[in-house]
Amino acid sequence: MAYTTFWPGDARLAITISIMFEANGQPISGAGGPITEPIKPGYPDLATNTYFDYGMREGIPRLLDLFDRRKFRVNAFMIGQAVDKNPQLAREIAERGHEVAALGRTWEPQYALSREIAHWALQTPEVTLWVECEKPEISGMPAGHISMKV
Structure with a gap:
């Protein structure tokens, strides 16, 4: 069987890199993260929230610099609340x-x-991202969950 390729430079392997732009959009009482001890509803989960905040302040900016140095372009999956709280960083991702x-x-x-x-949930992030960055190329359910209701 003859092998044909459609990837740039006749590459035989394609790698997709994605970043999840979700920090500061998590529930105040915590979300799935490195700290597994449950927090009572209504109380801030300071350890997990700090973990996510670090990603926005340090992690994503460092990754963007790394991607620029290596000339990588990635997919940035963003939730609307995170864009609302970090519009400048969301815009920078699109501008890069x-x-x-x-x-x-x-x-x-x-x-x-x-x-x-x-x-409503599928429509509003597009509005937020369009205003702050650009019209999203993709709109999808979190974690790949598909509903037959939609």
């Missing part, structure tokens, strides 16, 4: 030529939402 993808409005599992709420 990375692909912006809407991932929902919040961390809420959208596959379990009613049809009306799910429709």
Whole structure:
């Protein structure tokens, strides 16, 4: 069987790099993260929230510099609340030529939402990202959850 390729430079291996732009959009009482001890609802999960905040302040900017040095372009999956709280960084990702993808409005599992709420959740991140960066190339449910209701 003859091998044909459609990747640039006749590459035989394609690697996709994605970053999740979700920090500061997590629930105040914590989200899945490095700290597994449960926090009572309504109390801030300072350890996990600090962990996520570090990603926005230090992690993503350092990665953007690394991607520039290596001439990599990545997919940046963003939730609307994170863009609302970090518009300058979201804009910088788009301005550096990375692909912006809407991932929902919040961390809420959208596959379990009613049809009306799910429709709203899929529409609002596009508006936020379009205003702050550019029209997203992709819009998808968080963590690949697909709902037959939508």
